Amino acid sequence: QVQLKESGPGLVQPSQTLSLTCTVSGFSLTSNSVHWVRQPPGKGLEWMGGIWGDGSTDYNSALKSRLSISRDTSKSQVFLKMNSLQTDDTAIYFCSRGGPDWGQGVMVTVSS
Amino acid sequence: DVVLTQTPSTLSATIGQSVSISCRSSQSLLDSAGNTYLYWYLQRPGQSPQLLIYLVSNLGSGVPNRFSGSGSGTDFTLKISGVEAEDLGVYYCMQATHAPYTFGAGTKLELK
Numbered sequence: 001q002v003q004l005k006e007s008g009p010g011l012v013q014p015s016q017t018l019s020l021t022c023t024v025s026g027f028s029l030t031s032n033s034v035h036w037v038r039q040p041p042g043k044g045l046e047w048m049g050g051i052w053g054d055g056s057t058d059y060n061s062a063l064k065s066r067l068s069i070s071r072d073t074s075k076s077q078v079f080l081k082m083n084s085l086q087t088d089d090t091a092i093y094f095c096s097r098g099g100p101d102w103g104q105g106v107m108v109t110v111s112s
Numbered sequence: 113d114v115v116l117t118q119t120p121s122t123l124s125a126t127i128g129q130s131v132s133i134s135c136r137s138s139q140s141l142l143d144s145a146g147n148t149y150l151y152w153y154l155q156r157p158g159q160s161p162q163l164l165i166y167l168v169s170n171l172g173s174g175v176p177n178r179f180s181g182s183g184s185g186t187d188f189t190l191k192i193s194g195v196e197a198e199d200l201g202v203y204y205c206m207q208a209t210h211a212p213y214t215f216g217a218g219t220k221l222e223l224k
Contacts, residue, residue: 035213037161037215044202044204044215044216044217044218045153045155045161045204045206045215045218046215047206047212047213047214047215049212050211050213058211058212058213059212060113060212061113061212094160094161098208099151099163099166099172100162100163100172100173102160102161103160104160105160
């Protein structure tokens with residue numbers, strides 16, 4: 001059974017770095033991609049970036065300078081790090097294998 | 113980056129009515145292998161996106177057959193043949209042919 005679960009701090013201060021973890025089960029990271037998608041309150045979905053089975057990455061052009069996605073295959077975890085956070089980074093952050101497989105999301109608020 | 117333009121942004125329907133949502137891409141979503149990675153998702157309030165359609169016209173697992181997808185190249189349509197109350201929410205198209213992946217802005221389906 002495929003599962004993905006996001007974890008991380010609910011509150012981050014402006015200008016700080018966000019670190020999130022996506023823990024997966026039921027599939028291998030070396031043969032599947034995992035993506036991060038976010039959704040500001042009341043707004044639409046934004047694809048942030050993904051890491052492929054071979055470990056290569058792709059990023060949203062608008063976030064590329066601030067965003068890093070990595071993984072630890074031995075722990076079945078994918079990581080998101082984004083620096084220089086501002087209030088408009090407040091959102092629900094989802095990880096997804098693509099298709100039908102999504103985590104429940106984690107709410108991150110950027111505020112002092 | 114590929115821009116997906118969804119219309120309409122809001123759709124008011126009665127139960128039993130058939131409706132369609134359009135998703136137009138700024139460039140062809142047909143890849144060199146002959147695949148078109150166009151997906152449709154439904155997001156109900158407070159939930160993760162649910163896959164409805166993959167590869168333009170294939171029904172996701174457990175998705176009722178009142179949903180159908182069609183189109184090619186840059187022009188795609190999601191049709192609901194007989195809206196039911198559980199269909200209310202926001203519909204998104206997403207392309208995964210060209211990195212970075214992108215979502216449409218969403219179409220909110222509400223009861224008239």
